[in-house]
Amino acid sequence: MDRLPDTLVVMALPNESNGVFEAAGVPVLYCGVGKVNATRTLTRELARYAHAGAAPPMVVNFGSAGSRQHEAHRFFGCHRFVQRDMDATGLGFELGVTPFDQAPACLEFPPFFPGLPAATCGSGDSFATGDTGLACEVLDMEAYALAKVCWLENTTFACAKYVTDGADSTAARDWHDNVHKAAEGFLRLYRDLEPRRT
Numbered sequence: 001m002d003r004l005p006d007t008l009v010v011m012a013l014p015n016e017s018n019g020v021f022e023a024a025g026v027p028v029l030y031c032g033v034g035k036v037n038a039t040r041t042l043t044r045e046l047a048r049y050a051h052a053g054a055a056p057p058m059v060v061n062f063g064s065a066g067s068r069q070h071e072a073h074r075f076f077g078c079h080r081f082v083q084r085d086m087d088a089t090g091l092g093f094e095l096g097v098t099p100f101d102q103a104p105a106c107l108e109f110p111p112f113f114p115g116l117p118a119a120t121c122g123s124g125d126s127f128a129t130g131d132t133g134l135a136c137e138v139l140d141m142e143a144y145a146l147a148k149v150c151w152l153e154n155t156t157f158a159c160a161k162y163v164t165d166g167a168d169s170t171a172a173r174d175w176h177d178n179v180h181k182a183a184e185g186f187l188r189l190y191r192d193l194e195p196r197r198t
Helices: 035-051 143-153 171-197
Strands: 007-011 028-030 058-066 075-083 118-123 138-140 157-165
Touching: 007 035, 007 171, 028 035, 035 143, 058 143, 058 171, 075 143, 075 171, 118 143, 118 157, 138 157, 143 157, 157 171
Parallel strands: 007 028, 007 058, 058 157, 075 118, 118 138
Antiparallel strands: 058 138, 075 157
């Protein structure tokens, strides 16, 4: 049985890595789009580590994001995560708060990318093209779910996002044009991360 990596890189889609990680010999776990796919894929992978008797890996999420506050083509280190489409306001809960849940509405982890500006990442099962009503600098569809799994499993989690679009009316076109452009930058961040965690 092959040795399981100490650092588990997770991305939603292969076009976010553009083959760069594979060419460098770095395996990537592709979780698919959305919170359910992300949760299922990472949970199954962490169970594989447990079944093998291996220590839990450091989970590192690289991926694309929209932002209504920052220009495209910038990288951000995310260590705070909220669920932008959790809306139980009809029950008297604030937007983003999961009713009767043990986890805080904002999951926070130690920052692992000190060279990047910090941002709160808001995840939801919608491709953001407008205001979400929740305070978050970057918007994606998986990071909160990955962070929640790591929070529940007491596993280290790191995340960096590349802004592809303005989460506006041209977001879909801009995402398609830009999603592949971050791969080399993500690989550099991964290589910079490795010495700091040993």
